[in-house]
Amino acid sequence: MSVAILGAGAFGTALACALGQVTLWTRDADHARDMADTRENTRRLPGIPLPGEVQITHDLAGIDAQTLLLAMPMQAMRGFLHDHGTVLQDRVLVACSKGVDLDVLLGPVGVIRQNLPDARAALLTGPSFAHDIARGLPTALTLACEDPELGMALQQELSTNALRLYRNTDVTGAELGGALKNVIAIAAGMVIGADMGESARAALMARGYAEMQRLALALGAQADTLAGLSGLGDLILTCGSEKSRNFRYGLALGSGAEFDTTTTVEGAATARAVARLAQEHGIDMPITRMVAAMIEGYLTVTEARDALLARPLTEE
Numbered sequence: 001m002s003v004a005i006l007g008a009g010a011f012g013t014a015l016a017c018a019l020g021q022v023t024l025w026t027r028d029a030d031h032a033r034d035m036a037d038t039r040e041n042t043r044r045l046p047g048i049p050l051p052g053e054v055q056i057t058h059d060l061a062g063i064d065a066q067t068l069l070l071a072m073p074m075q076a077m078r079g080f081l082h083d084h085g086t087v088l089q090d091r092v093l094v095a096c097s098k099g100v101d102l103d104v105l106l107g108p109v110g111v112i113r114q115n116l117p118d119a120r121a122a123l124l125t126g127p128s129f130a131h132d133i134a135r136g137l138p139t140a141l142t143l144a145c146e147d148p149e150l151g152m153a154l155q156q157e158l159s160t161n162a163l164r165l166y167r168n169t170d171v172t173g174a175e176l177g178g179a180l181k182n183v184i185a186i187a188a189g190m191v192i193g194a195d196m197g198e199s200a201r202a203a204l205m206a207r208g209y210a211e212m213q214r215l216a217l218a219l220g221a222q223a224d225t226l227a228g229l230s231g232l233g234d235l236i237l238t239c240g241s242e243k244s245r246n247f248r249y250g251l252a253l254g255s256g257a258e259f260d261t262t263t264t265v266e267g268a269a270t271a272r273a274v275a276r277l278a279q280e281h282g283i284d285m286p287i288t289r290m291v292a293a294m295i296e297g298y299l300t301v302t303e304a305r306d307a308l309l310a311r312p313l314t315e316e
């Protein structure tokens with residue numbers, strides 16, 4: 001196997017633990033030294049020992065693996081591809097990020113295609129918390145790739161006994177499912193944080209899923225993809241667990257609590273990007289619009305609730 005993981009955050013490190021025979025790259029030399037010395041990523045995934053066969057590096061140009069997993073936040077990916085294009089071009093690039101780029105309004109594979117047209121691109125997405133994957137708990141993810149042969153090869157290369165990958169050629173659907181569910185998870189967290197109740201959360205998730213579908217189908221996605229692991233599956237996980245950073249961010253917004261702003265919360269930038277995307281395409285996404293407005297400080301949680309409840313009564 002010839003795989004390297006670029007980005008030693010919680011998810012990249014968890015994938016390294018699951019796959020074993022891989023190279024794990026971090027941009028920070030001190031971080032690389034610390035992980036090599038302690039055999040643990042104390043910064044991003046504390047308490048999980050790194051398997052002995054995982055190689056740690058800070059030297060991107062020295063990596064000769066053909067399959068590179070890009071495990072960094074969505075808003076960092078475009079700059080990373082731009083800065084390291086000569087090393088990354090001609091490889092297989094598997095994006096592991098969930099989100100929509102705020103400037104170009106593209107998902108992770110779209111951003112790869114725009115920046116490195118010669119790279120072969122795929123997406124790994126779906127319901128999974130880093131700690132679960134790292135501990136070897138059973139997990140099922142979507143491996144989306146337009147090229148069916150490459151998709152099959154990656155499915156074999158990246159599946160393990162516990163980590164089960166399902167193939168899909170609908171990259172747009174998989175990208176949007178993973179990106180949009182984080183926005184709805186922030187809203188679900190707000191509902192619980194503001195003490196609106198479990199019934200309100202269920203309503204929010206179902207109506208959130210309806211607007212996820214509206215945008216995704218308008219952009220060419222398949223309904224089945226949205227109903228699968230990368231859409232509904234991840235929506236259920238992220239809206240229902242305090243292990244989710246997006247959900248916890250929403251909880252803090254809803255309850256007025258402090259939140260550590262250095263935490264990766266993909267849904268925050270993505271809400272703003274998707275609100276613009278929806279407007280450009282004439283798609284009604286009221287929950288996403290409210291989340292974006294609250295994050296930008298234009299609306300309070302109470303105002304957002306009242307505005308959603310005051311919408312005209314309609315068919316489901």
Ligand SMILES: NC(=O)C1=CN([C@@H]2O[C@H](COP(=O)(O)OP(=O)(O)OC[C@H]3O[C@@H](n4cnc5c(N)ncnc54)[C@H](OP(=O)(O)O)[C@@H]3O)[C@@H](O)[C@H]2O)C=CC1
Nearest residue numbers: 007008009010011012072073074076097098128129130264
């Ligand atoms: N955590 C999870 O459970 C899951 C996460 N994901 C997705 O994986 C992606 C990464 O999340 P996660 O690993 O949790 O995030 P973390 O916040 O844990 O880590 C982010 C990592 O990206 C690195 N990074 C940030 N900016 C850059 C850059 N410009 N160039 C290179 N590296 C950079 C950081 O490096 P440094 O430490 O030096 O800042 C860090 O290693 C997100 O899109 C997330 O949605 C998907 C499934 C599960």
Ligand SMILES: O=C(CO)COP(=O)(O)O
Nearest residue numbers: 126127128129244245246
């Ligand atoms: O994407 C995830 C679960 O599938 C991780 O969720 P958070 O980024 O909200 O922690």
